[in-house]
Amino acid sequence: MKLTLEQVRNVAALARLGLTDDETERMRDQLSSILTSIEKLEELDTAAIPPTAQTIELVDVMREDVAGPSLHPEQVLMNAPRQRDGFFEVDTPFGGEES
Amino acid sequence: MANSDLVWRSAAEQRKMLDSGQVSAVELTKAHLERMDAIEPTLACHLHRMDDVAMAQAEAADQRIHSGDAQPMTGITVSLKDVLCTTDAPTTAASRILEGYMSPYDATVVERLRLQGAVFVGKSNTDEFAMGSSTENSAFGPTRNPWNTDCVPGGSSGGPSAAVAAAEAAIGFGSDTGGSIRQPAGFCGVVGLKPTYGRVSRYGLIAFASSLDQIGPFTRTVEDAAIALAAIAGHDPRDSTCAPRPVSDFRASLSDDLRGMRIGVAREYSVDGMEPGVEAAVAAAVEQIKQLGAEVIEVSLPHTGYALATYYITAPAEASANLARFDGVRYGLSCAAGSLKAMYETTRGSGFGDEVKRRIMLGTYALSSGYYDAYYVKAQKVRTLIKQDFDQAFASVDAIIAPTSPTVAFRVGARTDDPVQMYLADVFTIPANMAGIPGIAVPCGFSGGLPVSLQVLGRSFDEQTILRVAHAYEQSTGWHKQRPPV
Numbered sequence: 396m397k398l399t400l401e402q403v404r405n406v407a408a409l410a411r412l413g414l415t416d417d418e419t420e421r422m423r424d425q426l427s428s429i430l431t432s433i434e435k436l437e438e439l440d441t442a443a444i445p446p447t448a449q450t451i452e453l454v455d456v457m458r459e460d461v462a463g464p465s466l467h468p469e470q471v472l473m474n475a476p477r478q479r480d481g482f483f484e485v486d487t488p489f490g491g492e493e494s
Numbered sequence: 495m496a497n498s499d500l501v502w503r504s505a506a507e508q509r510k511m512l513d514s515g516q517v518s519a520v521e522l523t524k525a526h527l528e529r530m531d532a533i534e535p536t537l538a539c540h541l542h543r544m545d546d547v548a549m550a551q552a553e554a555a556d557q558r559i560h561s562g563d564a565q566p567m568t569g570i571t572v573s574l575k576d577v578l579c580t581t582d583a584p585t586t587a588a589s590r591i592l593e594g595y596m597s598p599y600d601a602t603v604v605e606r607l608r609l610q611g612a613v614f615v616g617k618s619n620t621d622e623f624a625m626g627s628s629t630e631n632s633a634f635g636p637t638r639n640p641w642n643t644d645c646v647p648g649g650s651s652g653g654p655s656a657a658v659a660a661a662e663a664a665i666g667f668g669s670d671t672g673g674s675i676r677q678p679a680g681f682c683g684v685v686g687l688k689p690t691y692g693r694v695s696r697y698g699l700i701a702f703a704s705s706l707d708q709i710g711p712f713t714r715t716v717e718d719a720a721i722a723l724a725a726i727a728g729h730d731p732r733d734s735t736c737a738p739r740p741v742s743d744f745r746a747s748l749s750d751d752l753r754g755m756r757i758g759v760a761r762e763y764s765v766d767g768m769e770p771g772v773e774a775a776v777a778a779a780v781e782q783i784k785q786l787g788a789e790v791i792e793v794s795l796p797h798t799g800y801a802l803a804t805y806y807i808t809a810p811a812e813a814s815a816n817l818a819r820f821d822g823v824r825y826g827l828s829c830a831a832g833s834l835k836a837m838y839e840t841t842r843g844s845g846f847g848d849e850v851k852r853r854i855m856l857g858t859y860a861l862s863s864g865y866y867d868a869y870y871v872k873a874q875k876v877r878t879l880i881k882q883d884f885d886q887a888f889a890s891v892d893a894i895i896a897p898t899s900p901t902v903a904f905r906v907g908a909r910t911d912d913p914v915q916m917y918l919a920d921v922f923t924i925p926a927n928m929a930g931i932p933g934i935a936v937p938c939g940f941s942g943g944l945p946v947s948l949q950v951l952g953r954s955f956d957e958q959t960i961l962r963v964a965h966a967y968e969q970s971t972g973w974h975k976q977r978p979p980v
Contacts, residue, residue: 406855410814412855420931426855427621430859432802432806434803434811435803436872438810446875449735453735453737456735462706487834488834
């Protein structure tokens with residue numbers, strides 16, 4: 396399985412991961428080699444096998460709908476890179492190069 | 495008693511000394527902190543020391559012991575892998591993206607240890623976000639193996655593992671997603687227990703792969719592992735995957751013989767490139783277990799050879815979703831770049847290290863449109879086959895024994911350029927995570943001066959049996975009494 400640089404750039408964009416040109420090339424080679432080692436799974440016929448997402452017997456775990464204590468807003472914001480008036484602050488997500 | 499002897503005592507022995515007044519928690523804590531002063535410059539087990547917290551906890555523990563309120567963990571020193579959230583020391587997952595992060599809450603495991611009066615000596619090193627097999631992926635530098643400082647301690651929990659092996663603390667707590675407790679325990683010659691998925695709350699554990707992650711202890715004896723597991727196990731309403739099952743006294747089942755037990759050896763737990771010294775030590779351990787009265791039976795786990803490939807789809811896929819939260823908005827590194835999207839990309843591009851980026855990329859690819867069925871769903875189906883292998887084997891045996899890793903600890907730098915070679919270090923530990931079953935690593939000899947480890951795997955929620963097998967084996971050998979040269 397050999398990836399193209401275009402595929403690597405596309406996946407990096409989906410993951411919101413900024414990669415340098417060097418990293419993109421290295422990632423293409425390393426991911427290609429990892430994907431080749433994963434191709435081993437194609438040996439197995441799994442058409443009739445159900446998937447396993449998790450291994451515990453619990454399903455739909457619910458709690459009582461009762462209000463309880465939660466973090467104070469100051470605790471929630473204590474690690475915020477930017478904050479204003481009790482909110483996290485970011486650059487505008489709309490307009491400019493985003494639109 | 496000289497401090498140099500005190501720190502090497504097991505937690506169970508230290509408990510007796512504390513309760514009988516032979517030593518105070520303050521004296522015991524000071525002895526471990528002095529041990530840290532002496533060897534941290536060589537081994538670098540910890541990212542953040544917690545001396546002040548530890549001394550305050552030790553004083554409180556002494557008061558508690560005097561008033562007759564001591565619990566098994568009261569006054570016992572603990573090293574916490576830096577993926578467990580703590581309110582009184584940074585929690586960084588050994589990543590630049592979380593450098594300096596202070597959690598507003600304790601992980602459930604930390605909260606329980608605190609309530610029982612444990613003494614926290616520090617937050618220990620790990621591969622970044624627990625992704626790795628050598629602790630070389632830590633953004634803050636590697637930890638060294640106490641048996642040979644040119645070698646890695648294993649990973650990802652190399653910090654707590656080396657810390658316990660070198661007697662910086664009596665007990666360490668780490669997380670195991672594909673072997674990250676058992677493999678470093680094996681490389682450092684200590685006991686490492688991965689409980690059943692759902693046995694221990696994951697609340698406050700920085701998530702790597704949520705269907706595989708489980709918290710467990712590092713100790714120098716199996717009895718201590720039983721004590722440490724009892725201290726953290728049990729239902730927690732804050733983790734919906736944590737099972738509402740009773741927690742028994744794991745020490746009660748420990749005995750010195752294995753009469754009446756049926757123990758499986760799987761022929762698939764041997765691979766190309768396996769170290770002869772590991773094969774020989776494990777073969778000798780199998781004979782020893784027969785001597786203890788167990789019936790050893792060959793079993794087959796035919797899909798073992800597919801577990802590594804399955805893991806390297808499932809774990810990165812879950813990681814790519816879990817690590818989406820590190821976006822420079824609510825906490826951690828944030829690199830202003832003009833627009834929100836550019837801020838995300840710059841922050842994540844400069845904050846994550848190489849291995850984390852590789853796994854985010856791999857996981858994003860496996861989950862992306864057009865590849866989801868071929869990779870992610872395929873891996874989930876093979877996971878079913880791996881789980882069925884164990885279900886069938888455990889119909890005829892009580893436990894399965896195997897090597898923990900195919901080699902002993904390798905040299906620092908030996909595998910960093912080849913991710914696929916690095917991943918092979920976990921080839922024998924990954925199947926237990928895929929099946930959700932418990933596993934324990936226990937020292938079983940040496941090869942070239944480095945520890946070899948035996949792994950005991952059991953049925954879901956049957957930690958009792960693997961602790962019993964590991965304890966009887968350990969007590970019939972002297973491996974756990976060996977001390978590293980540091």
